[in-house]
Amino acid sequence: MTIPRTVLAKILFLASFTWTLLLAYLASDGSFYPLGAGMFLAGLYLMLVGLIFFFRGIPQLRRRLLEAAIVVLLFVSFYLFPPLSLAAIPTLFFILLMPLYLGLRHGVFFDILHVALWLMLSAGLGAVLYWPMPKVFWAQVLSAGVSSLTAHYILLKIYPRLRKRQNL
Numbered sequence: 057m058t059i060p061r062t063v064l065a066k067i068l069f070l071a072s073f074t075w076t077l078l079l080a081y082l083a084s085d086g087s088f089y090p091l092g093a094g095m096f097l098a099g100l101y102l103m104l105v106g107l108i109f110f111f112r113g114i115p116q117l118r119r120r121l122l123e124a125a126i127v128v129l130l131f132v133s134f135y136l137f138p139p140l141s142l143a144a145i146p147t148l149f150f151i152l153l154m155p156l157y158l159g160l161r162h163g164v165f166f167d168i169l170h171v172a173l174w175l176m177l178s179a180g181l182g183a184v185l186y187w188p189m190p191k192v193f194w195a196q197v198l199s200a201g202v203s204s205l206t207a208h209y210i211l212l213k214i215y216p217r218l219r220k221r222q223n224l
Contacts, residue, residue: 060113061112061113061114061117062111062112062113064113064114064117065106065109065110065111065112065113065114066106066110068102068105068106068114068117069102069103069106069107069110069205070106071102072099072100072102072103072106073099073103073106073201075095075099076096076099076100076103076197076201077194077197077198077201079092079095079096079099080096080193080194080196080197081193081194083096083193084192084193084194085193090131090132090134090135090141091128091131091132091135093131093144094127094128094129094130094131094132095128095131097127097131097147097148097151098124098125098127098128099124100151101120101123101124101127101151101154101155102120102121102124103201104151104152104155105120105155105158107155107201107204107205107208108155108156108158108159108164108165108208109158109159109162109164110205110208111164111208111209111212112162112164115158115162123154127147127151130143130144130147131144131147156171159171166215166216166219170211170215173211173215174204174207174208174211177207177210177211178200178203178204178207178208179203180203181202181203181206181207182199182200182203182204184203185198185199185202185203186199
């Protein structure tokens with residue numbers, strides 16, 4: 057018996073979201089050491105991939121897990137060879153932009169406007185959700201995850217109709 061790909065996407069999102077939220081709670085001051093930073097960013101990467109493909113199957117799931125493991129290994133290697141820490145900035149771009157690229161490539165997002173609307177709606181909903189919460193790191197992660205998934209769902213329902221109406 058195999059697990060459907062959409063169920064795997066939901067499991068990946070929920071597991072990585074819980075892991076990222078736990079790490080954010082444990083590092084309440086927001087400071088991480090290299091291993092913790094690698095684990096947090098790998099969880100963030102898997103959370104974004106799971107979020108974008110939440111309503112579809114994740115393409116090449118093993119490869120995405122391998123990429124997350126490489127992020128952890130990269131950050132752990134900062135202990136052994138500190139100049140390698142300069143690789144952190146390109147890694148952050150990879151973590152943030154690769155899920156968006158995969159979403160565009162595999163048809164989750166229709167175009168760049170859809171991505172921009174998703175990011176703006178996520179930011180707006182995140183600000184509304186975060187406003188009454190305590191001003192700690194875990195609250196930021198919680199509001200970002202919930203608002204991003206909500207914005208993604210709203211736009212997947214509304215954007216195709218909007219696009220047909222406006223002939224975008």
